[in-house]
Amino acid sequence: MPTKISIGNEKINSRDPFLGKALVKSNGYRNYLLKFQSLIALLILCLVIGLLSDKFFTAANAWNVMRQISVNICISVGMTLVVLTAGIDLSVGSVLALCGAITAGLLKSGIEVPAFDLYIGFTLLGAILAGITIGSLLGAFNGWTITRFNVPPFVATLAMLTIARGLTMLWTKGFPISGLGENFSYLGTGWFLGIPLPVWISGLIVFAAIIITNKTRVGRYIYAIGGNESASKLSGININKIKILVYAIAGGLAAIGGLIVTSRLDSAQPNAGFSYELDAIAAVVIGGTSLSGGRGSILGTVQGAIIIGVLNNGLVLLNVSPFWQQVVKGLVILLAVIIDKSNAKNE
Structure with a gap:
């Protein structure tokens, strides 16, 4: 009988068993390369930058890269969950800036209500929780707008990008909020067991996200919605609820990224988070998550974030113009x- 071999969407009948084995072996190599393409790209990128700059393979630079990618990992994990449902969130950079500014403002000045002669002060934990809560609520609002009014995610989150950026300017009045204290600064600059605290934070977020996506019913629902939303609805999945939850998580994780950035600088900058959404989307796509939804992984996104971080670091070490850096990242x-x-076509 002829041997049937599937290559992409085509089937080839071959009476030659040696040809059949060769084609199957070739297809196996291809699948192997696809599985590890992000890791291979990272290794090649590190080797190239290491050859061009003697400062790249140093411990100080390695920790610097890890600190930098910690923020992107926080944002990218949330973005991955959104993209897995075939959505997108363009507002994470602005939400990051707003939540960082709100946390800084509450920590430093609290809330004053002159009409009632009222002042509400905030502890460090209270200010942090307030910032994360605001981010989650803004994300949930994105999800509600998308599901309730059937607004395309691109449009809904683009609107939130503008709204959150405007609210940041209103809250800060266009000026940085600085002098937030050593305890808050420790969040972004401190070390724990010889590892920077932001790395611990991003690592815990990645661990929790892996558990959610691989071991829980919610994770299975997220993949199902991205794979086939109509079938998921017919099977009884509450699509609107899952989408709102996913966008709320993305907003909360963007807020955590904002806390790290603000504490590291000891200042809430009104223009913080500019273009961070692009780095997050790049990390997600490079990590193998399909923009069509239903396919991807958290670990792949982490690899993508590391690639983006190494690329940014390498371009700085090589004294590449910031303008050309944008061109390279876009490409x-x-x-x-x-x-x-x-x-996707070959699957």
Whole structure:
């Protein structure tokens, strides 16, 4: 009998068993490369930058890269959950800035209500929880707008990007909020067991996200909605509830990223988080998560975030102009999307 071999969407009948084995082996190599393409790209990138700069393979630079990517990992994990449902969130950079500014303002000045001669002070924990809560509520509002009014995620989150950025300017009056104290600064600059605290925070977030996506019913629902929303609805999944939850998580994680940035600088900058959403989307796509939804992983996103972090660090070490850095990152995103679409066609 002829041997049937599937390559992409085509089937080839071959009476030659040696040819059949060769084709199957070739297809196995291809799948292996696709599985580890992000890791291979990271290794090649590190080798190239290491050859061009003698400062790259140093302990100080390694910790610097880890601190930098910690913020992007926080945002990218939330973005991954959103993209897995075939959505997108363009507001995470602005939400990051707003939540960081709100936390800084509450910690330093509290809330004053002159009409009632009332002052509400905030402890460090209270201010942090308030910032994360605001981020989650803004994310939930994104999800509610998308599900309640059937607004495309791109449009709804683009609107929130503008709203959150405007609220940040109103809250800060266009000026940085600085002098937040050593305890708050420790969140972004401190060390624990020889590892920077932001790395611990991002690591815990990644661990929790892996558990949610791989071991819980909510995780299975997220993949199901991205894979086939109509079938998920017919099977009884509350699609609106899951989407609102996913966007709320993305907003809360953006807020945590904002806390890390603000504490590291000891200042809430009105323009913080500018273009952070692009780095997050790049990390998600490079990590192998499909923009069509239903396919991807948290660990893949972590690899993508590390690639973006190493790329940013390498371009700085090589004294590449910031303008060219934007061009390079844009080309990387475009290349990742092209590879994603090509892989989707061959599945």
